[in-house]
Amino acid sequence: MQVDLGNVLDTASAHGVSREALDRLDGRVAAAHDRIERGREAGEHGYESLNLPNSTDPAAIRDAVSRFDDPSAVVTVGIGGSALGAATLTDALESDVDAYYLDNVDPEAVERLLDSLDLASTVVNVVSRSGTTAETLANFLVVREAMADAGVDWADRTFVTTGEEGNLRDLADQHDLPSLPVPDGVPGRFSVLSTVGLAAAALCGHDIEAVLEGAAAQEARLSDSLFDSPAYAYGAVSYALAERGLRQNAMMPYAESLETFSEWFAQLWAESLGKDGLGQTPLRALGATDQHSQLQLYRAGPRDKLVTLVRATEREDVAIPETDLDGLAYLGGSSLGELLDAEFEATEASLAAAGCPNVRIELDRVDEYGLGELLYAMEAACVLYGELASVDTFIQPAVEWGKRAARGLLGGGDFEEAEAVEEKSRLVVE
Numbered sequence: 001m002q003v004d005l006g007n008v009l010d011t012a013s014a015h016g017v018s019r020e021a022l023d024r025l026d027g028r029v030a031a032a033h034d035r036i037e038r039g040r041e042a043g044e045h046g047y048e049s050l051n052l053p054n055s056t057d058p059a060a061i062r063d064a065v066s067r068f069d070d071p072s073a074v075v076t077v078g079i080g081g082s083a084l085g086a087a088t089l090t091d092a093l094e095s096d097v098d099a100y101y102l103d104n105v106d107p108e109a110v111e112r113l114l115d116s117l118d119l120a121s122t123v124v125n126v127v128s129r130s131g132t133t134a135e136t137l138a139n140f141l142v143v144r145e146a147m148a149d150a151g152v153d154w155a156d157r158t159f160v161t162t163g164e165e166g167n168l169r170d171l172a173d174q175h176d177l178p179s180l181p182v183p184d185g186v187p188g189r190f191s192v193l194s195t196v197g198l199a200a201a202a203l204c205g206h207d208i209e210a211v212l213e214g215a216a217a218q219e220a221r222l223s224d225s226l227f228d229s230p231a232y233a234y235g236a237v238s239y240a241l242a243e244r245g246l247r248q249n250a251m252m253p254y255a256e257s258l259e260t261f262s263e264w265f266a267q268l269w270a271e272s273l274g275k276d277g278l279g280q281t282p283l284r285a286l287g288a289t290d291q292h293s294q295l296q297l298y299r300a301g302p303r304d305k306l307v308t309l310v311r312a313t314e315r316e317d318v319a320i321p322e323t324d325l326d327g328l329a330y331l332g333g334s335s336l337g338e339l340l341d342a343e344f345e346a347t348e349a350s351l352a353a354a355g356c357p358n359v360r361i362e363l364d365r366v367d368e369y370g371l372g373e374l375l376y377a378m379e380a381a382c383v384l385y386g387e388l389a390s391v392d393t394f395i396q397p398a399v400e401w402g403k404r405a406a407r408g409l410l411g412g413g414d415f416e417e418a419e420a421v422e423e424k425s426r427l428v429v430e
């Protein structure tokens, strides 16, 4: 995996992040790296996430899921970090096992999915670090009843990943369900390289060892200089641009297989760095598709964005047939992959020509190893950004208000937030 900052330097006159500015910042990167390494050594909350390539035991995961041989489908019931990491892996990789995610409580979508499945050959993979998340537990209760109604022994088809305490742990112990622990010190959004993200991947037959090897390769590149570590180069330049007002980051992979990766990145970047009025808002885009929807804004709208372009340099390809249609000869005989690469490079240059900084991230392939590299590098980039911005990267207190309000509205307790919902002003125009 490589990170190319060239277009940031080429647009320095528009935002000030020049080579000299990066050289000055590199001193702070060294201090931040030192802090991160001390946190990793001590197994501190959050920093422990960066030890996962070496601490996760793929054999234990394989052993735990081995009872489910040859499922037709795996339904992961989890939300946020308890779904997005696994989904990034299974949505990017091919498998004979269909992987689905119940990471929302939309009744129509849940019913549609359950009606479409052969529940007798489906594995239900319930994941919750806290074991108390309302959406996850509600969905699981619905899935469990659907299985019972279909005459399927749900306890025989359910696998759990959760903490030592919580409703889900109680339920797993009560019914002696096969389970895996979530690792200590690893926040949800940093848990893809653990039992949380890898159980579903193992159930779908993916090479989870290769995912960890790719991650370990980027772990080995962490150093006290951004010029030696692709992860730190990305984290440092994103921070430096945000400090200069570019507080939006459009993650734009040029691979359909990486679309879910952008969702995973959005949680990582938003929930980790969105604090104290700071942060960098992640935008989700897809190349080449969003050249035809969002690029106008990126080039000619507010000068407040970094665009991150991601691609794989090796992939399957499809030839474009020769044609005698007028004006299309330039396409005939080339391939969709060549066209996609031309679009990628043209968009990169078009952004730079408009003074919009962009970073190129290149993987060899979208495979287990490449995904391991990418996921780990983005996590390390986020941790470094958090250090440079002096925010607590590993907490997310702002999400609790809404949870209390929703619970109060459902009679799950006396929460002042629920009252605030009731007191909302109304100016309805219809």
Ligand SMILES: O=P(O)(O)OC[C@H]1O[C@](O)(CO)[C@@H](O)[C@@H]1O
Pocket: 079, 080, 081, 082, 127, 128, 129, 130, 131, 132, 133, 136, 188, 189, 271, 396, 399
């Ligand atoms: O794994 P859990 O505890 O169910 O939490 C799910 C998600 O909800 C959050 O706590 C936010 O509400 C995320 O940080 C987390 O990834």
